[in-house]
Structure formats: structure tokens, C-alpha cells
Amino acid sequence: MPRKTIDLPDHFLFETHYDVLYTDVNAANHLGADRLLSIAMEAQLRFIRQLGHGQAIAFEDAGLIMAHAETAYLAEADYGDRLRVELGAREVEEKSFQFVYRISKDDSSVEVARVATTLLFFDYPSRRVVPVPEDFRARVTGTAEEPPWRG
Known part of the structure; x- marks a missing residue:
């Protein structure tokens, strides 16, 4: 089976740091692959807060829902390692x-x-998927007049 790669975006919009916690470490004494999605979601929430929204559920008059996720574990990280998490769209x-x-x-x-x-x-009151808001589209595609964010 060929290995699938996750292609990186042309540029990153946001960067934050995460310290590997004891609860992130598995029985083999390194960062568990199951923790990668949680670390990514933490970075996502930090990015959304940088955009001025207090919580993901009240973002742009709709909430964000995840339809699909992929992870590629490339190297071990250990308890106490400081990780740099870069986010792009x-x-x-x-x-x-x-x-x-x-x-x-x-x-x-x-x-x-x-x-x-x-x-x-996702519009929770109407229970339906809604279009990507234009302001959000402009900010993540680089057409808005704002610099990248750091968290």
C-alpha cells in the first residue's frame, strides 16, 4: 500500500506552541498518535480566538464541524518537548x-x-451546512489586508 502524504499549504496563517504533557504520552513513552488530532484542534481554537471569536461554536454566525481528518506521524516526540504547530488553509x-x-x-x-x-x-438552529463566509474566505486565502497571526 503506498504511503499517502499530506501536502502543505503555500503559506501558514498561524503559529502556536504546545508542550507535550504526561497525558499525551503512550505506553512506549512517546507522544501517542491518537493525540495529534487533539493538538491540532487546540491550535485551531487558538487561531479562531486570534480572529476575535470566543469559541468555535459561535464563529461567523455558524459553528465549525469536522467532516474528515487525516494524520501522518513522522517522528517521535517525548514528554516535555515543546512543539511548534503551524496552521494553514x-x-x-x-x-x-x-x-x-x-x-x-x-x-x-x-x-x-x-x-x-x-x-x-454549520448553522445549528437550521441543522444545515452553510457557505464559507466571505470574510473568513478572504482572511484564510490571503486576500484580506491583515498579516498572519501568531499565538
Whole structure:
């Protein structure tokens, strides 16, 4: 079976750091692959807060829901390692988009993992998927007049 790779976006919109916790470590004494999605979701929430929204559920008059996720574990990380999590957007369509995350060791730049999530904007009261808001589209595609964010 050929190995699938997660392609990185042309540029990253946001960067934050994450310290590997004891609860992130598995029986083999390194970062568990099952924790990668949680680390990515933490970075996503930090990015959304940088955009001025207090919580993901009240974002742009709709919530974000995840339709698909992929992870690629590339190198081990250990308890206490400081990770740099970079977030970028790609494939911004009418009703969906992807966030792509590159997770690296902060001290050596060794790439630990890549994560890709396909997200939809969802109107909870009407229980339906809604189009990607134009303001959000402009901000993540680089057509808005604002610099990249750091968290």
C-alpha cells in the first residue's frame, strides 16, 4: 500500500506552541498518535480566538464541524518537548475548506506530524451546512489586508 502524504499549504496563517504533557504520552513513552488530532484542534481554537471569536461554536454566525481528518506521524516526540504547530488553509470551496497543520519540535525543527482536517460551517438552529463566509474566505486565502497571526 503506498504511503499517502499530506501536502502543505503555500503559506501558514498561524503559529502556536504546545508542550507535550504526561497525558499525551503512550505506553512506549512517546507522544501517542491518537493525540495529534487533539493538538491540532487546540491550535485551531487558538487561531479562531486570534480572529476575535470566543469559541468555535459561535464563529461567523455558524459553528465549525469536522467532516474528515487525516494524520501522518513522522517522528517521535517525548514528554516535555515543546512543539511548534503551524496552521494553514487550502482547498477553500463553496461550503468546505481544509486546515493543514505542521507539527515540529521547536528546538530542532524535526517534523513530528502533519494533520489535515476538512471543515464545514454549520448553522445549528437550521441543522444545515452553510457557505464559507466571505470574510473568513478572504482572511484564510490571503486576500484580506491583515498579516498572519501568531499565538
